[in-house]
Amino acid sequence: MSRLAIDYDDVVAAHRRLAGIAHHTPVLRSATADARSGAVLHFKAEHLQRVGAFKFRGGYNAISQFDRDQRVAGVIAFSSGNHAQAIALSARLHGIRAVIVMPEDAPAIKIAATRGYGAEVVLYDRYTQDRETLGRELAEAEGLTLIPPFDHPHVMAGQGTVAKELFDDVGELDTLLVPLGGGGLLSGCATVARARYPRCRIVGVEPEAGNDAQRSLASGEIVAIDTPRTIADGAQTQALGRLTFPVLQQCVDEIVTVSDAELVETMGFLVGRMKQLVEPTGCLAAAAAFTGRARLEGQRVGIVLSGGNVDLNHFAELISTTAVDETTRAYQD
Ligand SMILES: *Cc1c(COP(=O)(O)O)cnc(C)c1O
16 A cells, blocks of 8 residues: 555644644534434534635645745745635745736636735636646746645645544544545545544535546546536536545545535525525535435534635525525524
């Protein structure tokens, strides 16, 4: 067996680096959610993390391990999503330069947010330019270090601190449900769960439209797909990573999928009943619990709410399709 990219000690070390810098996010409970799922649900609130998503943990953990030369030159990332903001803020906290490569048709609000954290945004045309080539050229010309969004040991270990904090706060769980795109979050969390509670069932949740991880684990090799059409924009990855896949193969029990309609319904529940604004991708794990996709009856369950960055007009449009009496009822707990 070849060595995996990370082990539990890497997550513990990451957690020490993040102490006092990342938020120790709360664990939320809801009697209504418990009644709905037939289980005891513990929601790890990473939508309340700095930059509004767990990605701050991995980004900060990676940059904090730069050597002197890397700090002098700076960091580069390609992303139009939460990873961009995570790298931008982490670089600013370390006093180093950040260059973020984004498609020129990325939402203006995301470009502005990334610039707001002090990063230089380089725009490219996604139809005529290849961002990998552009990024590599920029990185080489200026000596920048590339931090990818999931397939990097320091990123994976940083994301694992989500599960470490959850277990530190609530103890053993029967099942842990984690949103899944490229597998950075799930590989880190699964590493922690396996090391601490060997009997805990670890379940990844991906969008139905892009079930590449489910197929990859079933077939034993990384399956690549076209960019899936789903409102879960943080999980529109085409394939698992070379480093994340073996960790998932070894540690994860099951991958389940949820539909966009189920995500929308869950967003409505989380904001209406629990008063939590969670982005579509951030709802993946909760949706699996509510739809019964993950068989949780009578169990103690951990659910990662992974992020809360969503344009409010888009959010309103999405949840306006759910039944009004479901979303406007008073908080009942
Ligand atoms: C990136 C992201 C994910 C998926 O994380 P991976 O490490 O790519 O699996 C899930 N939820 C949110 C909010 C994200 O930003």
